[in-house]
Amino acid sequence: MAGLVALLLTLPLVGLRTVEVQSRLTIEPHLAEVAMTAFLVFLGRLGLTVAASGLPGPVLLAALATLGAGWFLPFPTEALRVLALAGAAVVAIRTLWALYRRQDPRSQQERDRSLDLWGARLQDATRLIGPVAVALALALPFLPFTDRAVLDLGILLLTYIMLGWGLNIVVGLAGLLDLGYVAFYAVGAYSYALLAQTFGFSFWLCLPLAGLLASLAGLTLGFPVLRLRGDYFAIVTLGFGEIVRIILLNWGDLTGGPNGIAGIPRPSFFGIADFTATPASGQVAFHQMFGLQYSPLHRIIFLYYLILALALLVNLFTMRIRRLPLGRAWEALREDDIACTALGINRTTIKLAAFAIAAMFGGIAGSFFATRQGFISPESFSFIESAIILAIVVLGGMGSQIGVVIATLLVIGLPEVFRDLAQYRMLSFGAGMVLIMLWRPRGLLSHREPTILLHPRKSATQQHAEAVGAP
Amino acid sequence: MDYFLQQLINGVTLGAIYGLVAIGYTMVYGIIGMINFAHGEIYMIGAFIAVISFLAVGLLGITWVPLAVVLVLILTMLFTAVYGWTVERLAYRPLRGSVRLAPLISAIGMSIFLQNYVQLVQGARVKPLPPVMSDVIVLADQAGGFRVSVSALQLLILALTVALMIGFTQVIARTSLGRAQRACEQDMKMASLLGIDVDRTISLTFVMGAALAGVAGVMVTMYYGVVDFYIGFLAGIKAFTAAVLGGIGSLPGAMLGGLLIGLIEAFWSAYFSVEYKDVATFVILVLVLIFRPTGLLGRPDLEKV
16 A cells, blocks of 8 residues: 555656656657666666565566666666666665565664674784785785886776875874865975976975975864864855866966966876986986886886775874874864863864864875876866765765775776766765765764774674673 | 946846855754755756756747746756755765765765766756847846846846745744754754654755756846856856855755845956855955854854763
């Protein structure tokens, strides 16, 4: 009965909703598509309802059949096929879930807790996984299957991981929602590009300078706005991100406006050797220095190690500072800022420190980005980038370092692998963000371990055993 | 002086549009305390539906302008309302009572989704209304008496905005729905204990906000004659700025904030530089938040422990 109501509700809604699918400048009707969309959604809704009312088995079969049909049968448009496939997949997963749930007497809360426990176990295991992952990352350039594409993907992933870890300091530790992180990324990238082009500074000099400038930008912004709380703060940082982008776009003399800056110098091997095939007179090229055959891959591998080192630096820094009074104060602030004030912690200073440090890492990542691309323009620093980085942090579970890595693999890695579906990439990115939030509102790895305990630390499994043991 | 007056008129028109979008933000924020990031996209969808229904109405052979405009308004409000309802149902309701960040992230995801959805089904190019239609719709009628031009369209926008404002203030102040909304704003748990269907009230709030954004979309389509899938983001931020400027949670505040933002933008483009008009808006947002975080007409926000 309830299913019927839901069905009646959704049918006209979806049928009417997609009426707007059809326009060029004169209307060309695609009523058939609308009808089919409505029909597909109707089927999906029906499937879910039937599954919920106790017949998951047949529905699962039907969904799988649709999945097969979507794969093989001709559809009038590509979009409809994608809709059919995605819908069928969702219904199939939901019915599988329902089947699983029927055998599983636990309540929703218990299931959530068990997922949390998985997260906690994973975090416990980080101590083991971490070094393994780092070793793997170190060995990657020398693995047999590694080519240029894999290295490029690795560099991209590591850049986002570094940004994610940087933003994690503000969002995850200090609990401030920063929607304009990309501004610092942009400041770093432009300061490297401009310093290198105008004054001929080398990459190794510019890297700390870019970090410094970005953290100055962070201080400048942070000083007035850090008094704000919650959503207001978020929206101001968003505004700041846009201001930076608009200035970059319009200050043509300095930044090249929408054309950006091209021909940004590549980094050298710690200032002693270049990655060119034919070095300038009096200089040694990298391959000569080490007696290797020249290969353009050397530069890529070097860049890969560089970003790996930078990212690990951020990670190390974060893990260390969490043990320091400053890091403790951040986390305390995140949990309850009024109590913090009562305890004599200066809110503004502490927040400012988090903001400036995160900005510094953003700036360093930015100057790495500039030197890798060799070309930057304001387009690379739009709000969507901020949203992606924030999504990485939140989806991973705020404050969780390993969560950032997993979320980056999901958010950046998956779309890169499925480049064929280019036009649906951002669409499914948005949908994925909503779905993950619905599934796990606190992020994939949301278990929060207290950073400081009165009694010695126990592993998460033990804690769980105790929690279950003591009713 | 003429120039000034002209900019004043332009600014007020623009401000009316921002104000209508801002109401959606302010109502939602007032009740559930979240920034509905997808609201700008609803407005963008409204603009698209307006273009489409103008074309449809034209195809049906309705050439009498007032009728066409009324039809388009009704259609757009209807569809955007459905969109608003769906967005709330799918992306926000399951997250109610969850951590504060969750609905915000979900809203950003929704906003990206809607933007790309429109881009996918309608194409990425800027959509101009065909001149034949805009001739019929845009009455480029120089109202006599003024030395500066007020198009009938601008008057229509202002009149419609004022009418909607009065209507909505009455709805909030007089009807049982409005009472339920105010109750939910004050204390959601108590309201539900007293028999108010909180979910329904919140749904209706989204529906109302979306319908208003739809009207703003129709207006902006008629006013500028071009639409593309990216307009929602910037308009959304500006409308939010307007809502904050006026004091979030307050209906007249949202309208006032919208007018101020519209005026600032018009005068800034007229007397300073067009490129930096958005920067001006954001700077104002920052200044307001620093010096008067509750906005012009907002209530002071007490820190609760």
